[in-house]
Amino acid sequence: MSTLDSPGTPGTPDAPLWPEEFAERYRAAGWWRGETFGQMLRDRAAAHPDRIAVVDPARDLRWTYGELDLRADRLAAGFLARGIAKGDKVVVQLPNIAEFFETVFALFRIGALPVFALPAHRETEIRYFCEFTEAAAYVVPAEHAGFGYRDLAAKVVADVPTLRHVFVADGDGGAFEALSDVPAEPVTIPDPPAPSDLAFLQLSGGSTGVPKLIPRTHDDYIYSLRGSNELCGVDESSVYLVALPAAHNFPLSSPGSLGALYAGARVVLCPRPGPEAAFPIIESEGVTLTGLVPPLALLWTDAAASTPYDLSSLDVLLVGGAKFSEEAARRVKPALGCTLQQVFGMAEGLVNYTRLDDDAETIVTTQGRPISPDDEIRVVDDEDNDLPVGATGHLLTRGPYTIRGYWKAPEHNARSFTADGFYRTGDVVRLTESGHIVVEGRAKDQINRGGEKIAAEEVENHLLAHPSVHDANVVAEPDPYLGERTCAYVILREGAEPLKAVAVKKFVRERGLAAYKVPDRVEFVTAFPQTGVGKISKKDLRAAATSSPSPASPPPSPHT
């Protein structure tokens, strides 16, 4: 039995937290300062009520800190009046709109936990999040990227008895309640959360059949914001552009929108991450920093050469979520005129940044160093033996903002964490003499499709649900634009009618899965390669996918 599921484990039965000796150490070191998100916004609003906090240019909204604070108070009162209380889970599936912040700060204040879904998620994922967390409410946009979320909500509500409320954040509620009808006169919050309480549940990219949920506390997450702000040069004069989906850990906290709000800076929301939407906003709002996944960073560097927009306000471009190639990294500064900052992070915690004053070679060839002096990094072999500096191995980590276990997943936790609490990241890395990390690969069964993570097992399970499919394996194949994309190898049942690849893709899509999880390529085979001990060799499948790339197809889009 691991120490994580032993009776003495700190935290709630659902969420293992840090043992007291670690918590004490992190407090004594000044990493955990006893702050909460609710109070943080209150303090900033008190200090500078008239400063702009959130700009939603697509909808012509500009909220000051004072306004955001009041909106969060009023919405919190309305949520409480509807019976949403401390500890309740609320699935928040909002695109980059101002109401995202009003909603999450209202929930933070009452101690209800946002469960961060992405706009790309569909029925299967949302139903799972709602069921697994026994969510009390679900917050959706009316429409985003041509998709109507009220219909999605209607399907989910019908299946999940705990779901008492659906709120439509940016329009007419239809069969549900419009979020704009919820706010009420502010009330005293009966039992506000403590800094050591959970603040929200974040999604893991994962490598298992269903995504794991990541419990983050106010104390630990706020420390990662403060640390990030320091390393990314964020202060009250900064303007952070949320180009990636707002709920993802990277644009939320590295240093992200919440880092910017912590600093009293300005958050600007970009409705879509491409240069056509982002460049005019950079010019008009004087954006100073933003974060992108590598395929978007490539698009931006290409587009910058001929843009009529003035991008000179941009000081720092953070790139992470997937490996940024050295060649692409070299192009950032000449093309965009800003400093590149590589970021290698994970929703489970650990975030590494190249430093703004690192030499140019370090910036383009490494994925940075941890935020905290108390981030413990181990690089180990397959038997967990520590390797010498420079050797390539598995990255394990433990520290003041890295979780000690997933939410309600004791069996998985016993595998994903060592007995003494190190998280097994599944990343294969090496350390340089200067302590910088170079990401060399991955040991987890996941596809990193331009920063979007796809658990092979999850997609395989959906393929196996097809009546004609006998067996399926999903692997990554190289893609010049996304870095990786998915290739599904499928064995049909004996005697089954032949299937076309498009029919398989359609089947997966119709099972209500986010579009980025639908295999980019489907290959029919009669057998899978095996390892010496008779297990299916994903390594050989990956090699097969790499050596027989599919015919040229239009570039798939990241983060739509």
Ligand code: OOB
């Ligand atoms: C970020 O978070 P997640 O949770 O979506 O994904 C984490 C995984 C890492 O374990 C690693 O496999 C990969 O994404 N990754 C990178 C990378 N940054 C993330 N692989 C290579 N190079 C990089 N620079 O993706 C995330 C969270 C916070 C900040 C930035 C990214």
